[in-house]
Amino acid sequence: MFKENEIKIEDEIIDVEKPVESFVLENKEVKEPSIEEKVDNALERQEHGITQREEKYDKKVLSGLKKWVGVATVMGASLLAVGCGAEKSSSDGFTDNVHQNVQQRLEQTRDRVRHMKEMKGYQPSEEARDVGREMNEEPIVQPIDQSEKIK
Amino acid sequence: MKTMIKEQIKQNIIKELGIENLSEEKAEEVIARLEENIQRTLVLEALDLLKVDDQQEFLEIIKTKNDEKIFSFLESRIANFDFLIKAVAESVIKEFKFFIK
Numbered sequence: 592m593f594k595e596n597e598i599k600i601e602d603e604i605i606d607v608e609k610p611v612e613s614f615v616l617e618n619k620e621v622k623e624p625s626i627e628e629k630v631d632n633a634l635e636r637q638e639h640g641i642t643q644r645e646e647k648y649d650k651k652v653l654s655g656l657k658k659w660v661g662v663a664t665v666m667g668a669s670l671l672a673v674g675c676g677a678e679k680s681s682s683d684g685f686t687d688n689v690h691q692n693v694q695q696r697l698e699q700t701r702d703r704v705r706h707m708k709e710m711k712g713y714q715p716s717e718e719a720r721d722v723g724r725e726m727n728e729e730p731i732v733q734p735i736d737q738s739e740k741i742k
Numbered sequence: 743m744k745t746m747i748k749e750q751i752k753q754n755i756i757k758e759l760g761i762e763n764l765s766e767e768k769a770e771e772v773i774a775r776l777e778e779n780i781q782r783t784l785v786l787e788a789l790d791l792l793k794v795d796d797q798q799e800f801l802e803i804i805k806t807k808n809d810e811k812i813f814s815f816l817e818s819r820i821a822n823f824d825f826l827i828k829a830v831a832e833s834v835i836k837e838f839k840f841f842i843k
Contacts, residue, residue, distance in 0.1 A: 626763050630764065659788075671776055673827065
């Protein structure tokens with residue numbers, strides 16, 4: 592246990608007969624990390640955890656899903672806004688609400704694929720061909736700029 | 743208009759993350775890294791929802807390069823993707839805040 596000249600303070604054994612100077616030297620001031628350091632450490636810990644989880648999976652599956660997630664979600668800034676509860680929406684059709692955006696993007700991609708598929712097998716009707724032919728054959732009449740003519 | 747909204751959202755995010763005292767450059771770096779972490783975690787969570795058999799099937803579907811097939815397959819396996827996004831985004835930020843304490 593303790594020697595005669597020792598006392599116990601919060602699980603730390605301190606020699607009370609030791610000169611004060613040596614005590615100060617031994618217990619150097621612990622520098623509080625700056626906010627930059629704290630942030631960097633936090634992000635590094637988080638990234639390390641994610642990398643470890645990624646190692647368990649097939650790289651091809653991971654990259655395939657990354658592509659899908661990239662299409663299905665909007666820019667990361669909006670994801671972060673969702674996480675922080677900071678999203679806002681405006682009246683001009685633009686929305687930072689990720690839930691709406693996911694649905695919109697999925698719908699747009701589906702439409703695009705559907706349209707491409709339809710256009711692949713597209714055959715113009717006889718009527719459409721005639722119109723196309725006429726457009727190609729008829730000379731294009733440019734409107735005359737009257738102000739230029741007067742000069 | 744969009745720029746103003748985006749700037750406002752960015753300021754809200756910075757405040758919510760408690761990084762107002764960082765320089766603008768550093769705050770932007772933090773935002774970018776957190777965005778990346780959310781996306782990567784989202785992929786992993788989506789992957790966890792795919793069974794081993796599904797993952798094999800998914801690999802085969804990727805090979806076809808048919809976007810419609812890929813989407814249909816994933817949508818059928820990962821229901822409520824929008825809720826998953828919210829949950830993942832919140833948890834990544836919560837973890838970040840816990841780490842910087």
